Structure formats: C-alpha cells, structure tokens
Amino acid sequence: AQSVTQLDSQVPVFEEAPVELRCNYSSSVSVYLFWYVQYPNQGLQLLLKYLSGSTLVKGINGFEAEFNKSQTSFHLRKPSVHISDTAEYFCAVSGDAGGTSYGKLTFGQGTILTVHP
Amino acid sequence: GAGVSQSPRYKVAKRGQDVALRCDPISGHVSLFWYQQALGQGPEFLTYFQNEAQLDKSGLPSDRFFAERPEGSVSTLKIQRTQQEDSAVYLCASSLGLAGGEQYFGPGTRLTVT
Numbered sequence: 001a002q003s004v005t006q007l008d009s010q011v012p013v014f015e016e017a018p019v020e021l022r023c024n025y026s027s028s029v030s031v032y033l034f035w036y037v038q039y040p041n042q043g044l045q046l047l048l049k050y051l052s053g054s055t056l057v058k059g060i061n062g063f064e065a066e067f068n069k070s071q072t073s074f075h076l077r078k079p080s081v082h083i084s085d086t087a088e089y090f091c092a093v094s095g096d097a098g099g100t101s102y103g104k105l106t107f108g109q110g111t112i113l114t115v116h117p
Numbered sequence: 118g119a120g121v122s123q124s125p126r127y128k129v130a131k132r133g134q135d136v137a138l139r140c141d142p143i144s145g146h147v148s149l150f151w152y153q154q155a156l157g158q159g160p161e162f163l164t165y166f167q168n169e170a171q172l173d174k175s176g177l178p179s180d181r182f183f184a185e186r187p188e189g190s191v192s193t194l195k196i197q198r199t200q201q202e203d204s205a206v207y208l209c210a211s212s213l214g215l216a217g218g219e220q221y222f223g224p225g226t227r228l229t230v231t
Binding site for chain 2: 004006007034036041042043044045046049052090092094096102103104105106107109110
C-alpha cells in the first residue's frame with residue numbers, strides 16, 4: 001500500500017517570493033513521484049515527475065522538486081512565484097514499472113498556494 | 118480532440134436516480150483511469166482499463182458503481198441509485214499505458230446529489 005502526506009493544506013506567499021510545498025510518501029515498493037497542478041474548474045496538469053536518475057527534477061513554469069529517498073520526501077520548490085501560480089497542487093505516487101503497477105496514482109490531500117501581490 | 122473530454126461537466130441528480138458519466142480519452146491511449154475527488158480532498162482511484170479490459174476495480178466504493186469501455190476507447194462510469202455521499206468531481210485520465218507515463222486528465226464531471 002502507498003500513501004502521500006502533504007504537510008501544508010494552505011500556503012500564502014507574496015509575489016516574487018520563493019515557495020516550498022512539502023510532500024512525504026510511504027510505500028513498500030519502489031515508486032514514481034509526481035506533482036500535478038489544478039486550476040479552478042480545470043483538470044489536473046502534470047508539473048513534473050521523478051522516475052529515476054537525477055534526484056533533482058525540473059518541470060514546467062519554473063518549478064523543481066527533489067527526491068530524497070532516505071527521508072521519503074519529494075518537496076516542490078519555485079524560487080520566485082507569480083500571481084498566476086495561484087492554484088492547488090497535488091503530490092502523487094505510483095508503483096514503478098518493476099512491479100505489477102500500471103500507473104495507478106495515489107494522491108495527497110492537496111496544498112492551496114495563494115500568491116498575493 | 119487534443120485532450121481528454123468528459124460530459125456532462127455538471128450533473129445534478131436526485132437521490133435514488135441513476136447517472137452516466139462519459140469520458141473520451143486521447144486517441145490511441147491504451148490506459149484509462151477513473152478517479153473520484155471529494156470536496157477539499159485529493160483524487161482517489163476508482164478503476165482502471167487497459168484497452169477494453171477492466172483490470173482493476175478495487176476503488177469502486179460499492180456495487181452501485183459500474184464502469185465500462187466496450188471498444189477500448191470511450192468509457193462510461195455509471196452510478197445506480199445515487200446517494201448524497203456520491204457527490205464529488207469524477208475525473209477521467211488516459212495514458213499511453215506505460216507505468217510512470219503521464220496521465221492526461223479531463224476537466225471532470227461535478228456530480229451533486231440532492
């Protein structure tokens with residue numbers, strides 16, 4: 001079984017400030033990790049994913065995340081946020097291709113990022 | 118179309134009614150997933166199809182929920198005798214089928230049971 005915990009339900013920041021959205025996971029198997037963004041009344045859009053290789057992953061819109069296996073974390077960061085980054089962000093995990101997984105995602109509860117002018 | 122589409126976008130049903138939610142995945146995508154997203158929560162897995170085969174339905178909350186994908190393309194999620202606790206956004210996603218591959222999500226159907 002897998003689970004994902006997003007440690008902050010809401011994160012308010014000012015425009016151009018840095019931000020970190022925290023995510024911890026638990027799993028008995030090797031995993032793939034994802035961050036999705038959801039704008040109001042829209043579907044989820046993939047920001048970035050970690051499958052293997054470098055633990056620092058860069059995604060769209062200037063976001064990046066670092067996979068830390070020992071701490072079972074996958075925190076999302078952006079050095080300077082814009083008003084348009086206001087949205088809800090979801091961390092998700094799936095089993096990797098080595099097991100019986102076919103990509104089913106387990107999501108965290110979400111973090112609402114609000115960027116203030 | 119270029120992305121995953123879902124219809125209707127909004128559905129209001131009286132308790133006890135049956136509803137059918139449609140998903141049109143991206144053409145050629147082998148895998149199709151349904152998720153349920155309750156208000157203020159993250160999406161939760163309902164069921165998975167690989168082409169027309171339903172390989173995992175472990176997330177369906179009760180036998181009132183039924184999903185099909187008869188020709189390996191369009192999928193329908195049916196909920197019989199709707200209850201208030203069924204109120205949620207139902208998301209459909211498709212992918213090429215490889216574990217770790219990107220799942221492309223539709224905009225969802227918001228179901229409200231009154």
